[in-house]
Amino acid sequence: MLTGLLLCILLLGLLALAAVGLGRHPLAGRVVHGGCLAISLGFAGLALAGLGLGLPEAPLALPIGLPGAGAASLLALDGLSAWFLLLLGVTGACASLYALGAPAGPPRSLPPFPLFLAGMAICLAAADAFTLLLGFELMSLASWALVAADHAEAENRAAARRYLMFAALAGACLVPAFGLLAAGAGGLDFTALRAAPPEGWRAAAVLALALAGAGAKAGLVPLHAWLPLAHPAAPSHVSALMSGAMTKVALYVLARLLLDLCGPLQPAWWGVPLLAAGACSALFGALRANMEGDTKVLLACSTIENIGFITVALGLVLAFRGADLGPLAALAAGAALLHALNHGVFKTLLFLVAGAVAHGAGSRKLDRLGGLIHAMPVTALAALVGMAAAASLPPLSGFASEWLLLEALLAGWRVGDIGFQVVAAAATALVAMAAALAAAAMLRCFGLVFLGRIRSPRAAGAEEVPRLERLSLLLPAGLTVLLGLFPAAMLGLAAPAIAVLAGPAALPPARGLALTAGEGASTYLPLAVAGLLVASLVTVWFLVRRRSTGATLRGPVWNCGFIDPPPWLPFGDPLSQPGAAGMAQPLRRMLGGSLLGATETVLMRAPGDPRPGHYAAQAADPSEAGLLAPLARLRDSVAGRAERLRELTIRGCLGLSFGTLVGLLALLAWLEGG
Amino acid sequence: MLLLGAVVVQLLHVALMLAAAPLLVGVVRWLKARMQGRRGASPLQPWRDLEKLLRKRPVLAANASLVSEVAPYVAFAASLVAVACVPSFSRGMLLAPVGDLILLAGLLALARMALALVGMDVGTAFGGLGAAREMSFSVFAEPALLLCVLTFAILAGTTNLDLIAATFRDGGLGLRVSLALAAMAMLTVAVAENARIPVDNPATHLELTMVHEAMLLESSGRHLALWEYQAALKLTLWLALLAAIFVPFGAAPAGAGPLAWVLGLAAWLLKMGVLCLALAVFESAIAKMRVFRVPEFLGAALLLALLAAALLFVSTGLA
Numbered sequence: 001m002l003t004g005l006l007l008c009i010l011l012l013g014l015l016a017l018a019a020v021g022l023g024r025h026p027l028a029g030r031v032v033h034g035g036c037l038a039i040s041l042g043f044a045g046l047a048l049a050g051l052g053l054g055l056p057e058a059p060l061a062l063p064i065g066l067p068g069a070g071a072a073s074l075l076a077l078d079g080l081s082a083w084f085l086l087l088l089g090v091t092g093a094c095a096s097l098y099a100l101g102a103p104a105g106p107p108r109s110l111p112p113f114p115l116f117l118a119g120m121a122i123c124l125a126a127a128d129a130f131t132l133l134l135g136f137e138l139m140s141l142a143s144w145a146l147v148a149a150d151h152a153e154a155e156n157r158a159a160a161r162r163y164l165m166f167a168a169l170a171g172a173c174l175v176p177a178f179g180l181l182a183a184g185a186g187g188l189d190f191t192a193l194r195a196a197p198p199e200g201w202r203a204a205a206v207l208a209l210a211l212a213g214a215g216a217k218a219g220l221v222p223l224h225a226w227l228p229l230a231h232p233a234a235p236s237h238v239s240a241l242m243s244g245a246m247t248k249v250a251l252y253v254l255a256r257l258l259l260d261l262c263g264p265l266q267p268a269w270w271g272v273p274l275l276a277a278g279a280c281s282a283l284f285g286a287l288r289a290n291m292e293g294d295t296k297v298l299l300a301c302s303t304i305e306n307i308g309f310i311t312v313a314l315g316l317v318l319a320f321r322g323a324d325l326g327p328l329a330a331l332a333a334g335a336a337l338l339h340a341l342n343h344g345v346f347k348t349l350l351f352l353v354a355g356a357v358a359h360g361a362g363s364r365k366l367d368r369l370g371g372l373i374h375a376m377p378v379t380a381l382a383a384l385v386g387m388a389a390a391a392s393l394p395p396l397s398g399f400a401s402e403w404l405l406l407e408a409l410l411a412g413w414r415v416g417d418i419g420f421q422v423v424a425a426a427a428t429a430l431v432a433m434a435a436a437l438a439a440a441a442m443l444r445c446f447g448l449v450f451l452g453r454i455r456s457p458r459a460a461g462a463e464e465v466p467r468l469e470r471l472s473l474l475l476p477a478g479l480t481v482l483l484g485l486f487p488a489a490m491l492g493l494a495a496p497a498i499a500v501l502a503g504p505a506a507l508p509p510a511r512g513l514a515l516t517a518g519e520g521a522s523t524y525l526p527l528a529v530a531g532l533l534v535a536s537l538v539t540v541w542f543l544v545r546r547r548s549t550g551a552t553l554r555g556p557v558w559n560c561g562f563i564d565p566p567p568w569l570p571f572g573d574p575l576s577q578p579g580a581a582g583m584a585q586p587l588r589r590m591l592g593g594s595l596l597g598a599t600e601t602v603l604m605r606a607p608g609d610p611r612p613g614h615y616a617a618q619a620a621d622p623s624e625a626g627l628l629a630p631l632a633r634l635r636d637s638v639a640g641r642a643e644r645l646r647e648l649t650i651r652g653c654l655g656l657s658f659g660t661l662v663g664l665l666a667l668l669a670w671l672e673g674g
Numbered sequence: 675m676l677l678l679g680a681v682v683v684q685l686l687h688v689a690l691m692l693a694a695a696p697l698l699v700g701v702v703r704w705l706k707a708r709m710q711g712r713r714g715a716s717p718l719q720p721w722r723d724l725e726k727l728l729r730k731r732p733v734l735a736a737n738a739s740l741v742s743e744v745a746p747y748v749a750f751a752a753s754l755v756a757v758a759c760v761p762s763f764s765r766g767m768l769l770a771p772v773g774d775l776i777l778l779a780g781l782l783a784l785a786r787m788a789l790a791l792v793g794m795d796v797g798t799a800f801g802g803l804g805a806a807r808e809m810s811f812s813v814f815a816e817p818a819l820l821l822c823v824l825t826f827a828i829l830a831g832t833t834n835l836d837l838i839a840a841t842f843r844d845g846g847l848g849l850r851v852s853l854a855l856a857a858m859a860m861l862t863v864a865v866a867e868n869a870r871i872p873v874d875n876p877a878t879h880l881e882l883t884m885v886h887e888a889m890l891l892e893s894s895g896r897h898l899a900l901w902e903y904q905a906a907l908k909l910t911l912w913l914a915l916l917a918a919i920f921v922p923f924g925a926a927p928a929g930a931g932p933l934a935w936v937l938g939l940a941a942w943l944l945k946m947g948v949l950c951l952a953l954a955v956f957e958s959a960i961a962k963m964r965v966f967r968v969p970e971f972l973g974a975a976l977l978l979a980l981l982a983a984a985l986l987f988v989s990t991g992l993a
């Protein structure tokens with residue numbers, strides 16, 4: 001099995017080389033994306049086989065690695081890796097299928113795509129710190145190249161630059177985190193790291209560094225500023241993969257570090273930072289998703305929200321495990337894993353829908369679309385499924401994992417410490433608010449893109465996307481429905497992964513076809529709910545139509561007697577239909593002012609003045625002003641000071657070098673002694 | 675035998691809810707009219723309105739999509755499933771294991787989403803306005819509801835409605851301050867969710883102040899009948915939910931016979947009558963508030979619910 005995995009990774013490397021070799025050949029795109037599709041399916045198949053039939057025991061040693069004794073790179077597949085590999089396979093397959101059907105991008109975007117997949121697979125399958133970081137950095141670099149692929153536009157260049165900065169930050173935090181772990185263990189492979197869990201300040205430092213490093217890559221608040229820039233800059237199938245799989249790989253690293261390698265004995269308060277960061281991410285992401293006017297930015301903000309949900313669940317696992325509440329830890333772990341998979345699938349679908357809309361109707365801006373359900377019915381149906389799942393409506397996949405998460409949060413008071421209880425109650429409220437905000441954002445997005453009247457002439461000429469592209473939308477849409485109906489079966493598959501997170505005795509929170517919580521007292525039966533919904537739908541339709549037989553008439557819109565538009569406005573007066581800013585107005589006024597610094601400026605002319613009035617609404621992310629701007633100032637001032645070093649005398653230079661050497665030796669002596 | 679009883683109770687319950695829903699709306703309207711010194715239409719009037727609407731052919735705007743035709747059925751089905759899970763005159767219904775409070779919130783969200791989609795389908799000013807406001811209100815109502823559920827979950831150890839009602843009835847919890855606070859929070863959420871005064875006015879004729887009705891301006895015929903029926907079902911659901919959680923007395927136990935059912939029905943009708951009267955008094959005594967003051971109203975509910983949970987933390991910590 002591991003050999004097969006290695007073979008797939010090597011094939012991806014070969015595909016990247018082939019893409020370089022093929023260059024501008026017209027078949028290059030088909031070869032690369034077709035290959036990626038096959039290999040992604042291979043990943044998914046391997047992961048399914050591993051989870052269902054049994055995982056390989058011994059790791060596979062590679063003939064590469066760091067110099068030194070016993071430092072060969074290791075590949076292994078345990079429950080957690082296999083679960084995330086399944087997610088990677090599914091999202092990768094959908095994204096590759098879409099890329100096969102969509103119009104080809106610039107040739108330079110081809111070679112990094114297989115490398116991106118390979119990086120994620122290496123990171124997931126790694127069984128030692130060096131290989132994991134190697135894969136992580138390969139993933140970062142390849143995705144940076146994909147974000148920068150369309151570098152003719154200034155904003156894409158800025159997005160790629162910021163993305164690279166955050167990727168560097170993630171690496172700069174994760175390397176010392178693994179270093180601190182390895183310092184006590186004397187080896188880099190995971191078994192050695194697990195055998196020597198960190199204690200005292202080292203443990204706290206690992207927690208902080210892991211949260212910052214993996215959080216920067218996953219998009220946790222306040223390190224989320226790159227997501228809304230990088231996702232729109234990349235081609236749609238790449239943003240689907242970045243949002244669906246890459247952020248999850250970062251969360252995998254977080255879970256691997258904190259829940260596996262740091263040992264099972266960490267205290268319950270370890271969950272609090274994760275809970276706080278996750279709840280804030282959920283709220284900020286969902287609120288920003290309600291303000292944005294570009295479909296892909298909106299979806300990127302919704303990704304921040306869902307990453308927040310998963311982080312909350314991971315924090316709960318830590319807290320419950322620290323308080324010796326095994327079944328509740330399993331519940332929270334099930335919520336985290338299931339939501340990771342569900343979000344991976346429906347967010348891939350939604351990014352592909354955004355790509356299809358941009359392809360078919362020529363724009364990503366909400367204010368230039370509208371009424372596309374008539375021209376693009378299949379895309380609209382797929383979008384409706386994905387958005388209903390993102391709005392966590394039963395019986396779709398988002399609701400199942402949301403139910404588990406809320407049940408885990410509602411059990412948070414059992415940890416016992418009153419401080420934690422209050423934190424858990426606040427997190428419950430924030431998660432519920434974020435879920436409602438997500439529903440509002442998804443409604444706004446679907447309503448503005450697919451419903452209503454057309455907002456631009458280009459959207460009037462919209463056409464349904466070609467067959468292969470439609471297929472690539474219907475595939476994840478079908479998966480979203482299936483995952484929603486059979487979450488208990490998926491949790492059964494995830495049992496090895498739950499055992500890694502919540503302890504070897506943990507059982508998945510499912511019984512038969514039902515999800516359960518609280519020793520089986522609370523249950524969610526998705527199949528029963530879906531059956532009841534369909535049955536009552538059919539009955540109601542039958543009864544109503546028997547009683548009321550008249551056919552539906554069509555007439556001009558009523559609109560409370562609003563006068564008909566003049567003939568030179570064939571799609572109606574655009575000002576009489578709410579736009580992106582208008583739909584955001586209630587939430588901007590209710591929450592945006594305090595949380596996002598949203599402001600509105602209204603310029604109303606005096607009566608009789610023929611000049612047009614003006615209305616503008618802005619919202620600024622607080623992380624820009626609160627974190628990035630001070631950091632940029634700090635960088636400038638440090639750079640200015642560093643310039644002064646060049647003017648030192650030779651005596652000064654020698655003194656500086658000597659001082660650094662002595663300082664480093666002292667540090668080494670202290671670390672050896674401690 | 676037990677299963678057969680459960681099936682019969684479930685069917686009777688659904689029939690009762692379907693029959694009572696329009697009547698409940700009629701009773702509230704009649705009570706309000708009497709309090710305002712009018713004679714008021716008969717409580718049967720909503721039933722007659724539904725009859726009339728079903729006879730009429732629906733007219734859709736020329737650019738309306740399939741959404742406008744399907745959404746009324748979806749919203750009605752979701753509300754029906756939700757209402758089938760809330761116990762009325764008897765416990766131990768067939769769907770009792772399905773009746774989870776988080777699922778109820780999800781089903782209501784499904785109905786709300788269907789309604790908001792219809793509001794946006796034709797692209798009119800009022801529909802979009804109503805949809806945006808409705809979703810914004812839910813952003814404050816959902817966390818308050820979830821914190822109430824937290825209080826129940828701490829006391830009963832489950833989110834299953836039937837088990838919560840059983841615990842509150844038999845558990846000897848006594849009068850608890852947290853439950854009183856949670857009850858106030860739930861009442862506030864119920865008022866907002868059902869678009870009643872002071873959040874929204876169900877009888878308004880001014881489009882600019884509409885929220886719920888604004889989304890239905892383009893609906894007619896059987897579609898409008900379904901929407902009105904759905905709103906009535908939702909009101910019934912919330913009142914029955916409040917009665918089932920906070921006044922769980924009088925309901926027939928699982929596996930009881932027809933006599934216990936009749937007694938349970940009488941108790942349920944009494945509870946519903948009191949709640950209708952309370953709603954009518956409340957609506958007559960208070961004025962509608964500005965849209966942007968609704969977050970304060972629902973924020974108070976959120977704080978009350980948080981206080982209820984915090985009080986429980988303190989009391990369990992001391993015990």
